[in-house]
Amino acid sequence: MNLASLLQSHARGRRSHPAIEQDGIAISYHEAAAITGRYAAVLAREDIRSGDRVGLCLQDSADHLLLHYAVAWLGATIVPIDYRWKEAEKVAVAQAFACKLVVVEPADAAISALPALAFSPHWRAQTGDLPELVDDGGPIVLSLSSGTTGRPTGALVSHAQLYERFISQWVGMGFNASDRYLLATPLYFGGGRSFAMSTLAAGGTVVVSSTPLKAADIIATVADARITSLFLVPTQIGRMLESWDGPGLALPHIRCLVTSGAAMRPGERKRVIDHLTPMLTDYYATSEGGGIAVLLPHEQLDFADTVGRPAFRVEIEVVDPDGVALSEGDIGILRYRGPGVSTHLVDGEGKVVSTAQGGWFAPGDLAQLTATGHVRLVGRIKDVIIRGGVNIYPAEIEATLATHPDIIEASVFGMPDKDLGEVIATAVVLRQGSAIEEDDIRAYVRDRLAIYKTPQHVIFTEELPRNPSGKVVRAELASLLDRRR
Template sequence: MDLSHLIARNAAFSPDKPAIHFEGATLSYAAFNTRIEATAKALKSECGVGRGDRVAILSLNRPDYLVLLYACARLGALLVPLNWRLAVAEQLFIISDASVKVLVLEQAFAAVLPPLAAELPDTRVVALDFAPPAPGQSLDALLACGSGDGRNPHTDLTCPLLIVYTSGTTGRPKGAVLRQEALLWNGVMSQHMHGLTSDDHVLTVLPFFHVGGLNIQTTPALHHGGTVTIHARFTPDATLAAIAEARPTLTVWVPAIIQAMTDHPAWAAADVTCLKAVSTGSQIVPPHLIARLTARGIPVLQVYGSTETCPISIYTRLGGDLTRTGSTGLPGLCCEAAIVDDAGTELPPGSAGEIAIRGPNVFFEYWGNEAATSEALHDGWYRTGDIGTRDADGYFWVHDRKKNMIISGGENIYPAEIERVLLEHPDVMEVGVVGHPDPKWQEVPVAYVLLRPGCGITAELLKAHVLGQLARFKVPRDIVFVTDLPRTALGKVQHFKLKQATDASK
């Protein structure tokens, strides 16, 4: 059995049921399964994709993204999702690092083709929506030539399926390898978290190159026979229209999306009664954003995890205890979580330490990087690099990234704590806090602040605001007003880039 078996079984049980809606078209489970089989046959017979080979995709969200995932599962191959927001040089590094055999490409990102031909001429190009230069060919043309059974020997749930490259904080990105069984168990935990059934309808607006967009709800819904509406990329207007017309029951919104949705002029009047829950995570979620959803009667579920955990590992559950403000919940149904010190010893409730995760959802290795794998995995436990605490009942709170921690005069300062206070000021829209070298204190906090339009508060007034709620040593030494902040594709502030800018200015 491999992961594509779940789609085949759903096709047998409910062949005519909609699996995927996309841009006005619907793919039934039977049609979805048929295209997976045809794609696997073509990749094997025409491209020579064998067990363990890598197939990359550079595209916005579309049904064939998911088709490729399950076709790779059927073949025992690995899918490498490429972040379309990266520079071409960064994409080429990943293609080279993973020794990609086939690149499946959307025309919007064809700028990668000339340097790919020059630097990696052996990578086969398959085009999704255009006629590529020879010797590449379109996906439809490839499918027309496919033959055979579209399977490779010795393929099962233990086979690696995904290599998802993490942005990292320094140096080159690392490719986290997730086995097929990681997605299976991740789906079981999603079902537990969301009360997910075949009656659910998921609206996916996060990018598939991120495990949050791919695996928090999308693949779990397909495994359980539900329906998924896919958006190529997020826009508030399209999301509001989908809620009004498609009436989804579940969706995942990171904080930046919650902000955009609830700031939209049409939000207050929108009928959101179809949503049984909105899940959120990817960073510490400001309480005022959660309040905007709960004020509309929408339960908000928090999920904690990372690329390396597929990502579901700690979560609050629909129908569970949602009253513990700021808590990201309990360890998932199929994994363990602990708070440990630097030696890996589990700490008692209330003590701050590093969050560690162990379970079948955890990644297998960093692709071709034994040193990084050894540093991250200890006796099956993944050291996340995040600082957190748990209470006596086992509920977890995430405080900050370990690498973001500022040590000032022997005191540990977690930037997220300062960010939370600054975000409570009505003039502040977004903020990122990092440490700046200081000859006396070793480091002092510096805040980069993006103000709301029309606001003009001074740095001194913002410092006074922080001083009213936090210890003096936590007050930012400097507040730098900016017009934008460096961020990931999910809108998360990239602290390491702020840190680089701060260090460069010293």
């Protein structure tokens, strides 16, 4: 199948229904399908064909979203590139993934260093025959799964696999044709791109703002634009909690608030329910496989230490290093498989490699399965701290620190030690006005966990370093500690 055919179908069956609204201006499905076809024609005149890779390096807009479907129309592959990156970052990704063309903003400083085509709003008025819709089963998107410079890697996701991810969102979280979805995270980011494309595929409406939305803007837009669903990373949710001081709920009419990208603390879940909306859903996902597990609104408090049950048509196992399935409650390597999981990656050398291991993919997380079928994440394999030969999982210590009333958030990591191999360190963000000190942190952990899990190093910081998806960059935490010494 070709996912662009869904826009054509909606253009016939939902002709006047708004596909996208940007700054109050609506584009119907009839118009959206026509514009997408014209954009595909522009790309075809640039000799873009099936199998080519096209970088999309644009600000968030209705045009940017429709260009995803225009690339798909031709059977080419979308390569997401963040327009906020520096020139060297854009060039590194375009070269690593052999982009034949990169669509950029006219004023992009990197335009001369890329095989660039400057976007023009005049493309909407193009005339002439539209290219044929290509249905060859190839990849629709190359979803980046690591850094932006050096040797980036990515997962090749086919039309059929992305469609299966859409179905999982529709079945597992209830997204449908009546939704009005607010795009509040960049289209470059996997979650923002996937949910926006999924909403169009379902026949719903995507609401886009020409300017980035801050916490107060999101709350206001949800009310003004009658938003029913949105996706936010935990950092955005935290800022909304800090900014909202009105009576009642900030998002009283939201049907589904999805969060992903980083774990949400149990205490923060309760604050979301009390102050934002009770319709919170956790979505544990990766760029390689889409949704892995879903924690639904009615489970948020009773299963707050988990990421939910397996997503629709996803099978999850926890195994030992030899791939042998472990018993319930045992900690091991999480792996999963399903119809939306990518089977091919582009490695650091630019080669396409198969991930086929019986269909299983391991994202690098350590986990345990509970008696109720929920998945509890313990940490990343690479983040395990080995202190004197004992495996210590940062997530356990972080969960303990999260219960301290003066701590907003904490991240635990290992530091090299000549005697023990590694010792425990933690970076802590305190609530304003807190007077607790390093020894107070150590005593709090020591009273609740085994003594060998007590942090030897404690550093206080105003905020934790994060990547665009909201995940803490642990590699930068050690530098915080080094600068203090």
